[in-house]
Amino acid sequence: xxxxxxxxxxxxxxxxxxxxxxxxxxxxxxxxxxxxxxxxxxxxxxxxxxxxxxxxxxxxxxxxxxxxxxxxxxxxxxxxxxxxxxxxxxxxxxxxxxxxxxxxxxxxxxxxxxxxxxxxxxxxxxxxxxxxxxxxxxxxxxxxxxxxxxxxxxxxxxxxxxxxxxxxxxxxxxxxxxxxxxxxxxxxxxxxxxxxxxxxxxxxxxxxxxxxxxxxxxxxxxxxxxxxxxxxxxxxxxxxxxxxxxxxxxxxxxxxxxxxxxxxxxxxxxxxxxxxxxxxxxxxxxxxxxxxxxxxxxxxxxxxxxxxxxxxxxxxx
Amino acid sequence: xxxxxxxxxxxxxxxxxxxxxxxxxxxxxxxxxxxxxxxxxxxxxxxxxxxxxxxxxxxxxxxxxxxxxxxxxxxxxxxxxxxxxxxxxxxxxxxxxxxxxxxxxxxxxxxxxxxxxxxxxxxxxxxxxxxxxxxxxxxxxxxxxxxxxxxxxxxxxxxxxxxxxxxxxxxxxxxxxxxxxxxxxxxxxxxxxxxxxxxxxxxxxxxxxxxxxxxxxxxxxxxxxxxxxxxxxxxxxxxxxxxxxxxxxxxxxxxxxxxxxxxxxxxxxxxxxxxxxxxxxxxxxxxxxxxxxxxxxxxxxxxxxxxxxxxxxxxxxxxxxxxxxxxxxxxxxxxxxxxxxxxxxxxxxxxxxxxxxxxxxxxxxxxxxxxxxxxxxxxxxxxxxxxxxxxxxxxxxxxxxxxxxxxxxxxxxxxxxxxxxxxxxxxxxxxxxxxxxxxxxxxxxxxxxxxxxxxxxxxxxxxxxxxxxxxxxxxxxxxxxxxxxxxxxxxxxxxxxxxxxxxxxxxxxxxxxxxxxxxxxxxxxxxxxxxxxxxxxxxxxxxxxxxxxxxxxxxxxxxxxxxxxxxxxxxxxxxxxxxxxxxxxxxxx
Numbered sequence: 038x039x040x041x042x043x044x045x046x047x048x049x050x051x052x053x054x055x056x057x058x059x060x061x062x063x064x065x066x067x068x069x070x071x072x073x074x075x076x077x078x079x080x081x082x083x084x085x086x087x088x089x090x091x092x093x094x095x096x097x098x099x100x101x102x103x104x105x106x107x108x109x110x111x112x113x114x115x116x117x118x119x120x121x122x123x124x125x126x127x128x129x130x131x132x133x134x135x136x137x138x139x140x141x142x143x144x145x146x147x148x149x150x151x152x153x154x155x156x157x158x159x160x161x162x163x164x165x166x167x168x169x170x171x172x173x174x175x176x177x178x179x180x181x182x183x184x185x186x187x188x189x190x191x192x193x194x195x196x197x198x199x200x201x202x203x204x205x206x207x208x209x210x211x212x213x214x215x216x217x218x219x220x221x222x223x224x225x226x227x228x229x230x231x232x233x234x235x236x237x238x239x240x241x242x243x244x245x246x247x248x249x250x251x252x253x254x255x256x257x258x259x260x261x262x263x264x265x266x267x268x269x270x271x272x273x274x275x276x277x278x279x280x281x282x283x284x285x286x287x288x289x290x291x292x293x294x295x296x297x298x299x300x301x302x303x304x305x306x307x308x309x310x311x312x313x314x315x316x317x318x319x320x321x322x323x324x325x326x327x328x329x330x331x332x333x334x335x336x337x338x339x340x341x342x343x344x345x346x347x348x349x350x351x352x353x354x
Numbered sequence: 355x356x357x358x359x360x361x362x363x364x365x366x367x368x369x370x371x372x373x374x375x376x377x378x379x380x381x382x383x384x385x386x387x388x389x390x391x392x393x394x395x396x397x398x399x400x401x402x403x404x405x406x407x408x409x410x411x412x413x414x415x416x417x418x419x420x421x422x423x424x425x426x427x428x429x430x431x432x433x434x435x436x437x438x439x440x441x442x443x444x445x446x447x448x449x450x451x452x453x454x455x456x457x458x459x460x461x462x463x464x465x466x467x468x469x470x471x472x473x474x475x476x477x478x479x480x481x482x483x484x485x486x487x488x489x490x491x492x493x494x495x496x497x498x499x500x501x502x503x504x505x506x507x508x509x510x511x512x513x514x515x516x517x518x519x520x521x522x523x524x525x526x527x528x529x530x531x532x533x534x535x536x537x538x539x540x541x542x543x544x545x546x547x548x549x550x551x552x553x554x555x556x557x558x559x560x561x562x563x564x565x566x567x568x569x570x571x572x573x574x575x576x577x578x579x580x581x582x583x584x585x586x587x588x589x590x591x592x593x594x595x596x597x598x599x600x601x602x603x604x605x606x607x608x609x610x611x612x613x614x615x616x617x618x619x620x621x622x623x624x625x626x627x628x629x630x631x632x633x634x635x636x637x638x639x640x641x642x643x644x645x646x647x648x649x650x651x652x653x654x655x656x657x658x659x660x661x662x663x664x665x666x667x668x669x670x671x672x673x674x675x676x677x678x679x680x681x682x683x684x685x686x687x688x689x690x691x692x693x694x695x696x697x698x699x700x701x702x703x704x705x706x707x708x709x710x711x712x713x714x715x716x717x718x719x720x721x722x723x724x725x726x727x728x729x730x731x732x733x734x735x736x737x738x739x740x741x742x743x744x745x746x747x748x749x750x751x752x753x754x755x756x757x758x759x760x761x762x763x764x765x766x767x768x769x770x771x772x773x774x775x776x777x778x779x780x781x782x783x784x785x786x787x788x789x790x791x792x793x794x795x796x797x798x799x800x801x802x803x804x805x806x807x808x809x810x811x812x813x814x815x816x817x818x819x820x821x822x823x824x825x826x827x828x829x830x831x832x833x834x835x836x837x838x839x840x841x842x843x844x845x846x847x848x849x850x851x852x853x854x855x856x857x858x859x860x861x862x863x864x865x866x867x868x869x870x871x872x873x874x875x876x877x878x879x880x881x882x883x884x885x886x887x888x889x890x891x892x893x894x895x896x897x898x899x900x901x902x903x904x905x906x907x908x909x910x911x912x913x914x915x916x917x918x919x920x921x922x923x924x925x926x927x928x929x930x931x932x933x934x935x936x937x938x939x940x941x942x943x
Contacts, residue, residue, distance in 0.1 A: 046402050046597055048610030050620040056607045062834040064381045072827035128705055195513055212678055243780035247843065250738050251765040251794050265784045 073269070077345035084344075090337035097331055101149040108140040112301055122317040134306070134320050135313050143306055144327045150302040151283045151331060153213050154220070158282035161221030163275045166228025167264075173229065174267075175259045185233070188226035195283055196223035204294040211297050220285045228274055235267035242266075261337030269346040274337035280332040287328055303328045374445065376580050377403040377548060378428070382439035382449075384418075384425050386432065395421045395434065397604040403597070405547070408574070408581040410591035410612070412627070413601035414862035419584045420469075422601070423550050425449075426582075427464055428456045428864050443548065461492040465541035465579075467551040471533035475525040482521030484510065485540055492544035493716075504543070512539030513569050531562040538570055542577065549574060551583040553591075559725035559889065560933040567594055586862065588631045589892075589936020592616045600624050630867035631892075631936070684752065685713040686851055686883040687737070692746035694732050706732045708907035709746070712889070714900070716850075719877065719884040721894040721915070724904035725931070730887050733904075737885065738772050740761060751850060771844035775856035777836035779867040781828040787839055788824030794846040816879075817872060824832045832863035838872070845876070853885045858893060870897050892934050895919060903927050 061253040069075070097258030100107055110128065120137035121128075126284045131140040203219040204211060239245065240263050248258050290304025298305055303324040312323035384396040396418045403409045409672055413419040424430050425450060426441055438489075441448040441462065451459065468474040475484060485505040489495055495504040509517035526531060534554060541549055554570065555563035574581045591598055592612045597898045599609040600623065608621040614646065618627045627788040636787070694707040695760060699922045706730040710839070724730040735741035737748055748755040758766055771794075774780045781790055786807050791813055795806045811821050817838040830838055837857060844852055845905065875899065886898055893916060894901055901918045903911040903926065911924045922928045 046610060047428070048614055048620070049400075049606070049608065051605060051607045053622065056602060056605050056621070056623070061626075061868055062832055064831070064835060070786065070826045071830060072786075073829075075827075076829075148535075229360075243774040244777050245773060246740060246774065247780055247840070248782075248793070249740055250767060250772050251797050252764040253793070253797050262782050262785075266782065315699065317463045353751075 046345035050123055060199045073346070077342075080345045081341055084341055086337055087341045090341065093330065093334040095226065097148060097152060097334065100145055101152040104145045104148065107145045108139075110139045112138060112142040112146040113299075115139065122313060122320060131323055132319060135309065135317070140306075140320065140323050143301060144303070144324055145325065146301045147303045147306060148284045148327070148331075150213060150296065150300060151286060151304075151328070154217050154286040155279045155335070157214065158221040158224065158285070159275050159279040161217065162228050162278055162282075163271065165221070165225035166275075167232060167268075167271065168349075169225065170229035170271075171236055171259060171264060171267075174233035175240055175263060177237075178219055181233075184229075188229050191223050192226040192230075194223060196220060196313040197288060199223040200285060200289055201292065202296055204289055208294065211295065212300070213296070216286055216289060216295055217282075218280055220289075224278060224282070224285075228271055228278070231270050231274055234268060239263050239266045270276045270343075273339055273343040273346060276335055276342055280335040280339070283328065283332055283335075321345030373533060374791055375402045375442075376405045376444060377401070377582070378440075378442040379422070379694065380440040380442070382422070382425060382441060383437045384421055384430065384434055385437045386434045388433070392437070394437070395604050396425070396438070399601070399604075399606055401599055401606070401609070403548075403580060403582060405580055406578055407597055408571075408583070408595045409597040409599060410595035411582070411584045411599045411601055412586070412588050412591045414586060414864065416603075418604040419586075419601050420552055421604075423552050423582070423584050427466055428453070429460075429466075456842050461488065462544045463546050463547035463548065465544065465549040467538050467541040467549065467554045469553040471530050474537060475528075475533055477525050477535050480522055480524055481509075481528065481536055485521070485536065485543070488540045488543050494544050508539040508543050509536065511542070511573065512536060514539075521645065526651050529562075531566055534558060534566055535569070538566070539572070542573060542579065546579065548580045548582060551581065553584055553586070556586070560891070560935075561725065561929050563590075563935075564933040570855070583850070587935055588616070588627050590933070593936045600627065609671060624863060630719070630863045653867075661878040670812060683716050686716045687712075687714040687885065688749040689733070689737070690747040690749075691712070692733065692736060692748060693744045694729070694736060694741065695744045705907055707736070709905070710907075712902050712909065712912060714883055714885060716883055717877070717881045718899040719886050719897055720900045720902065721886045721888060721898035722904060723888055723891055723894055725930075726784075726891055727906075728903050728904040729907040730889075733773070733854055734853050734885065734887050738770065738853055739767070739926070764798075767793070768847040768928060769849050770851040770853065771847065771849045772853045772855060773840045773844050773857040775859055777833040777840070777860055778828075780840045781836055783828050786825055786827055787819075787831075788849055790828075790839060791824075791842045791846060798847060800847065809846065813846055816845065816876065817842045834861050834869060837861065837869055839871070841869075841876075845880070848880070850881075851883045851885065853887070855887045856889070857886075859888060859890060864894070873897065888898070891930050903930065 086323050093309050111228055116136050116138040118137045120133040121135050123133035123137065125132045127142065129139045134140055134143065169188060173181040200219040200223065204216065207215060245258060245262055248262055286295060286302065287304035287307060291308040293308065295304050296302050306324040309322055355524060379399055379401040382396055382399040385392040385394050392635060396609045399422055411419040411422060421430065423432065425436055426565050430447060436449045439449065453529060482505055485508055486501050489501050489504050495501045505521060506517045509520055514520050514532060514535055528536065555566050583595065595612055598612040598615045600607050602623045608615060608619065608624045616626060616628060619628045630855045690711045692707055692710045693705065696704045696706055698704050712720065722730045722733060732741060750766065753766065762785065788810055791810045792806050795801060795809060801809065814821050814823060819835065819838050831839065858869050861869060870893065877884060888894060901913060901915050902909045905926050911918065911922065918927060919931065922931055
């Protein structure tokens with residue numbers, strides 16, 4: 038019957054010289070030590086986008102810290118109405134605003150405001166987000182219930198709306214710190230949520246159980262083992278939130294509830310340029326470009342960070 | 355071939371289709387594009403499979419066995435592509451087939467059963483929808499009624515009773531075994547000539563595995579389907595397939611009839627595999643001796659192996675004496691009436707561990723065996739004080755665990771350490787190996803910086819890892835190496851008891867044999883007491899002195915390893931033993 042007559046394969050053995058045996062589970066310690074952060078750094082260094090955004094950010098930081106290196110023209114005191122909406126002249130490469138102030142100088146001097154707001158808000162968001170997210174995710178139970186509901190309450194109010202309300206109530210105190218606080222106080226729940234989910238995932242890992250079995254204290258486990266393994270996505274969103282904080286400041290100033298007109302800020306400049314939009318669009322467009330470039334740099338850096346730190350994105354390459 | 359005199363035409367077609375293999379893989383090469391250029395995953399693979407045969411591809415992870423299967427159905431992941439060779443299915447070269455033509459071949463000519471039944475069914479669609487989708491895609495039936503009728507037929511064929519009601523259910527209402535039945539049914543729905551099953555049962559319990567494989571076997575025999583399956587378990591492969599292909603590092607090292615290869619392995623790699631497969635290990639030799647035997651037969655020098663056998667008897671005798679001596683000393687662990695009840699939202703209570711009692715003599719190994727959900731890991735967690743017991747008594751080293759708190763518990767933790775299952779999860783990926791191993795010393799404030807470093811080196815030596823690893827990170831290590839690091843960390847504080855929770859389950863057989871040997875050596879050297887938790891009875895035979903078999907939270911049988919294997923009392927234990935793949939194969943040697 039078929040089973041007897043069916044052709045069968047011969048016993049084949051590969052020649053040993055073609056298939057040499059390697060010691061079972063041998064250790065190779067060639068190359069440099071690597072972990073997530075080192076790999077991410079190695080990965081990031083190869084990307085032009087990283088270098089472009091870093092260079093731009095570096096430039097923005099230098100401009101913010103030392104504006105006098107870039108312009109000798111005072112942004113406020115030297116305004117002459119005779120120059121109103123004037124075209125570029127020597128020493129004034131970008132022309133003049135409606136008030137007759139040097140646009141280039143105003144952009145340079147407004148940088149520090151935008152950057153300061155961005156950094157303060159990001160710091161605030163990161164600190165609040167990490168504390169709330171880590172505690173909620175790690176301890177769970179009623180701690181999680183309480184902190185997450187609190188986050189939900191803040192999350193349910195759009196932070197820009199909340200900031201508008203806060204800034205209109207405290208308009209007489211408006212300065213960089215108050216506006217940052219107004220933005221940051223409602224912007225942290227997103228960060229907290231992301232971190233909470235990550236902590237939730239990591240706290241069930243076997244290495245956390247191993248540390249518990251060793252007698253390592255809960256808090257030390259959180260700080261030593263759980264947080265370092267869950268912080269990567271937070272870094273990504275804080276970079277991007279820096280960009281949105283800068284936008285938020287400009288929005289508030291544009292709406293007239295931001296910084297006082299006396300403070301140099303791109304948002305204020307854009308706001309004041311509205312009236313002359315049809316006659317002298319460059320007065321509005323130029324500070325907008327400065328704003329866009331800054332925001333874009335941080336978003337690009339955030340993208341690079343996400344690609345380098347997200348294991349899923351890594352695996353696909 | 356019996357002579358058919360109906361006409362020469364008919365005869366010729368039968369003869370030609372019978373002689374030509376259904377599947378013939380010739381010099382297949384597959385490469386993956388990576389940052390370092392093209393990396394070859396397959397290097398000249400040759401496989402011949404005739405109609406109605408069953409063939410198993412065996413190999414460890416990374417050997418290219420799954421890549422071969424995926425190349426056949428042209429579903430290579432990511433950047434993989436065929437760089438050379440032919441895949442002839444009934445004469446048609448699949449390596450040169452367009453994606454469109456391939457779609458017609460998948461399902462209709464080649465069925466595929468994936469590895470993980472848990473993730474291969476879409477949880478948001480009903481079983482019926484998914485089965486019907488497969489039927490429609492393969493054009494087996496058209497029209498709603500016919501499709502549904504065929505879907506019911508498929509489920510019935512897959513061995514699921516009450517098929518009509520089952521169609522409306524969702525994947526989460528199915529157990530792992532039932533899901534795999536559905537997937538097998540879907541793979542066979544279009545009555546393909548060839549069915550490829552990629553580790554179809556590795557995610558299932560042994561007893562379920564056995565039923566599923568029996569079913570698969572009878573189904574394919576009934577339908578006359580040619581079966582190609584992939585497994586890491588040599589015993590399973592030999593038991594279920596007529597033909598065996600052993601792969602190693604992208605090459606075929608040995609192929610041919612299963613029994614012949616198993617009884618007379620020619621290639622050193624196959625010899626290693628046969629020697630290390632726990633399911634095939636000799637029954638007579640206990641614990642460390644068993645592994646030494648495996649090790650001895652791995653050795654290519656025959657005379658050396660003969661020398662080892664004499665040592666084995668001495669080892670076994672010494673072991674027996676040690677166990678006897680241990681019996682008179684107070685036990686390292688006493689567990690009495692240990693119970694754990696979990697509260698489940700909505701549906702009340704679930705008793706995970708039900709009045710479990712056992713004792714472990716000092717310096718011996720007790721295996722706690724059971725299938726998933728039997729409560730064995732919960733016992734370990736309660737013993738390690740990672741989970742609170744509902745009731746019952748646990749005495750470790752003379753101290754009652756119920757009363758220890760704070761400082762005493764902290765001190766007790768240094769005497770009892772765990773090693774967990776998942777080698778990829780048990781080490782903090784952001785801490786280097788040196789810091790990981792030294793963490794216990796840090797936590798318990800043992801010694802100075804210099805003495806901790808010295809102890810770290812000593813531990814690395816003990817688990818046979820190079821000292822250069824201290825500054826490296828877990829992601830550079832293989833699963834087995836990570837498990838060694840986890841063992842070193844567990845041993846740092848010189849504990850008396852080590853709880854091994856499925857510590858070798860995730861490893862390839864050769865690495866598994868190596869780690870088991872290491873554990874046995876360390877036990878002899880340091881007088882350790884092991885609680886060895888596993889689902890794999892085959893491993894128990896080579897490592898344990900005593901066995902407790904758990905089923906649904908209860909211990910159903912407890913005895914010495916020899917007694918359990920030679921003379922099992924409970925039906926459940928007998929079922930477990932019978933389900934060990936390859937247990938019935940005579941090895942000849």
